[in-house]
Amino acid sequence: MSGAWRHSVCRSCHGGCGALVHIENGRVTRVKGDPKSPVSRGFLCIKGVKSPYVANHKDRLTVPLKRIGERGAGKWQEVSWDIALNEIAERLAKIKSETGPETIAIGQGTGRHHYLHVVRFANAFGTPNWYEPGLAQCFIPRITVSNLTYGGFVHADYYSDTNPRLILFWGHNPLVSSADGELAPAVKRAMTADGVVNIAIDPIRSETAKKCDLWIAVRPGTDAALAMAMAHVIIEEKLYDKEFVENRTTGFAELAERVKPCTPAWASKITDVPAEKIEKIARLYATFTPGVIEWGVGIEQNSNSLQTVRAIAILRGLTGNIDRPGSDILGMNRLRAYPVLKDKLPKSAAKKRIGGEDFKLLSGWRAYFPSAHIPGLFKAMRESDPYRVRGLMLFGNNPLTTVANSKGVYQALKKLDLLVTTDLFMTPSAYLSDYVLPASFWTEIDHLMGFPLVAENFAFAHPKLTQTGQCRQDEWIIDELSKKLDLPGSDMSYKDIFDHQLTDTGFTFNKLIKNGLYHTPPVIHEKFMAKGFRTPSRKVELYCKALKRMAYDPLPHFTEPTESRVSQPETARDFPYTLITGARVKPFFHSDNRQVEALRKLRPDPIATIPTAIAKERGIVSDDWVIIGSPRGEIRMKACVTDDIAPDVINVDHGWWFPERGGDPLFGVFESNANMLTDDSPPYDPAFGSYKLKGLLCNVRKAG
Ligand SMILES: Nc1nc2c(c(=O)[nH]1)N[C@H]1C(S)=C(S)[C@@H](COP(=O)(O)OP(=O)(O)OC[C@H]3O[C@@H](n4cnc5c(=O)[nH]c(N)nc54)[C@H](O)[C@@H]3O)O[C@H]1N2
Ligand SMILES: Nc1nc2c(c(=O)[nH]1)N[C@H]1C(S)=C(S)[C@@H](COP(=O)(O)OP(=O)(O)OC[C@H]3O[C@@H](n4cnc5c(=O)[nH]c(N)nc54)[C@H](O)[C@@H]3O)O[C@H]1N2
Ligand code: SF4
Ligand SMILES: [Mo]
Secondary structure: OOOEEEEEEEOOOOOOOOEEEEEEEEEEEEEEOOOOOOOOOOOOHHHHHHHHHHOOOOOOOOOOEEEEOOOOOOEEOOOOOEEEEEEEEHHHHHHHHHHHHHEEEEEEEOOOOOOHHHHHHHHHHOOOOOEOHHHHHHHHHHHHHHHHHHHHOEEEOOOOOOOOEEEEEEEEOOOHHHOOHHHHHHHHHHHHOOOOOOOOOEOOOOOOHHHHEEEEEEOOOOOHHHHHHHHHHHHHHHOOHHHHHHHHHEEEHHHHEEEEEEEOOHHHHHHOHHHHHHHHHHHHHHHHHOOOOOOOOOHOOOOOOHHHHHHHHHHHHHHHHHHHOOOOOOOOOOOOOOOHHHOOHHHHHHHHOOOOOOOOOOOOOOOOOOOHHHHHHHHHHHOOOOOOEEEEEEEOOOHHOOOHHHHHHHHHHHHEEEEEEOOOOOOOOHOOOOOOEEEEOOOOOEEEEOOOHHOOOOEEOOOOOOOOOOOEEEEHHHHHHHHHHHOOOOOHHHHHHHHHHHHHOOOOHHHHHHOOOOEOOOOOOEEEEEEEEOOOOOOOEEOOHHHHHHHOOOOOOOOOOOOOOOOOOOHHOOOOOOEEEEOOOOOOOOOOOOOOOHHHOOOOOOOOEEEHHHHHHOOOOOOOOOOOOOOOOEEEEEEEOOOOOOOOEEEEOOOOOHHHOOOOEEEEEEOOOHHHEOOOOOOOOOOOOOOOOOEOOOEEEEEO
16 A cells, blocks of 8 residues: 555544554545554544545535525635635624624534634633533533532543452443543453443443443433432441541531431432442442542533532542542643633623623633533524624534524524634534635644543644645634734744643654654652642532532532423323433434445434333334424434333434435434424523433324
8 A cells, every 4th residue: 555654643523542544645545543542552433443534525615615695595605715714804803893792602512622722712802602512511510520529620540550440330431432532442441351340320221331230220310319329328338438538528527417318218219220229339339449430421411410410529539539549530731721811801701701690610700611601692692682692603513403402593593693614514504604614624633632531641742644625724714813803812823832731741742743642641649648639628528618609509419300200290291201312322423424424324314212111102113213202392213122221211312414415404404403302491500501401301103
């Protein structure tokens, strides 16, 4: 084979796997796992392997496009970068001067390479209204609660000499999702080591759950009750780590008092998990140390995300499973913080952030990355309440498929004065835009990765290897717009930032690439021995005073999901089953890859996973087309009938649209889209504003 193999790092998801990329005549022809990667060690998932089919796809956007017909009519003119960016900058400046910077919103996709650069751009431009469709729904609850409870983000220690003796997968299926990027190979190694106990708490017997010793089919949205009952057992049976609790935690007495009534019998009624099983997993987690809790997005996409995540977080504190070899460990923050120019956003602008008054841990100043509340933002576009948001810049985000209430999102996008989308492909959201800009694929970008999980301990760099058409990486687009708008920080390019971030490592970006991409100094455990934890009390905060000051409960508690058979028995008459959406599938990353034949053929249709008993009752067999309904809408899905799901739960795939159908009418985006069923209306989680993507009510019937 002619051409050359080059080292890189895959970013077909949040990224992280070492990739060997074969390049021939300037094109990517093959991608395989890089055994030199200290993290993935040669592993590559199917999305990684099929990357050349994305990079070279005939439908890639390759030139900037400007709308010439009606919005959504699909009439475009090809324009140069200079014309596109000059016009966009002019229109942004005009809206900013007329109605204020906050009337321009910025939306970005999940965990992409340009994440922090978009935040920087929003701050420099002066708008508080940026969002990412994960955040309140994904990861920000886990990150924020970790910071509040242990003073840093935790992740499982799969890279030291000590393997965990127990892995508790909680609403998480990393063998499929590999979240975030680099986990699947590490989890595979860790869970198959000698004598490891594996437990999955999940309404679906997922691919990960199938490899576990115990599958706990919890009722969606009730995990806080389960965790509190586990804490009850651990405390009552004195299984906690006495030395650690005494010296390294605060609030044990208050916590013990709080969980006293939370008996396994109490939790069993709420969670549908037998009391003996709750006792069993509590005892196992407390005694098989060191152990890790692999928590996932299943615990965050409901209106009780703060207290659910907190209830689980305190279990680590009780058992001393923090920052010890083989337990959940705190990151080392090897890279300098990304200069997101937080100080450039005036206080007066920050005050106008939509959601800021209500959701202190998403949008307020205590938030990890203060961002706008998505339901509120789209409402502002639709209804000019509390003010009219007129412009939206999307960087790798397809909100028509990934944000709750797709019809509401559609009405919002139609009302904008300016919509600019940067993407690899013409998506339904891009189709409604004024300008569509062609983004570079991961083999086409320069990137330094230090976000979010193991990358806090290691840094990976990868250089641009190929070029497609006139595609540009998002950071370049932002830098060019910043210069045209004369924004603060526009004299520092994204490449300068790489070197700044690497300052304390002794590398520059180029030097790291020459040195083989990876910077992996040894991880230090038990950092708390020297100076305690990085919380106000220097201890693990079982009782969290910071939460109390914000008028949130300083101790975990359980609240019933707002739309369930318990909270809405009337609604449950017509919608008797519990709906969960978006359990990850291997070939797709959210709404991506539906146009990539090599991946689409692995899952050609949108699937609803239906328990055997419900299917029998409704006369449904696998591969039937069915209609799934919720109080908000109906969608058409193909049935997969199985016993690998809790008996009254239905899961539907998310992210579906049909690129093969063309733009009219909008690639069928309302037909099989999970977010026609989900709920963006209040009540939300009081701290994060999380809305409801899981744990809702639904029904099912055979399609006519
Ligand atoms: N019902 C339901 N909805 C959900 C979820 C669920 O479980 N259920 N999960 C939620 C979660 S956790 C998340 S994080 C969100 C994700 O939501 P999104 O981030 O919106 O999802 P994606 O489909 O991954 O990304 C959108 C676009 O990014 C483009 N893209 C890929 N790489 C690049 C790049 O480098 N640059 C640019 N400019 N574009 C790129 C892709 O082509 C795609 O069109 O979805 C949320 N929505
Ligand atoms: N292939 C692929 N990989 C991905 C993505 C993708 O779209 N495709 N998306 C990426 C993103 S942005 C994210 S956030 C991660 C998510 O990665 P994970 O956190 O692993 O998410 P899921 O695969 O949806 O697994 C979550 C599990 O939670 C379960 N669950 C649902 N509701 C509940 C509940 O109320 N309680 C409990 N205990 N469990 C529940 C579901 O059945 C599911 O098995 O994956 C990332 N990786
Ligand atoms: S898990 Fe993510 S980073 Fe790893 S190969 Fe798959 S898509 Fe690429
Ligand atoms: Mo996510």
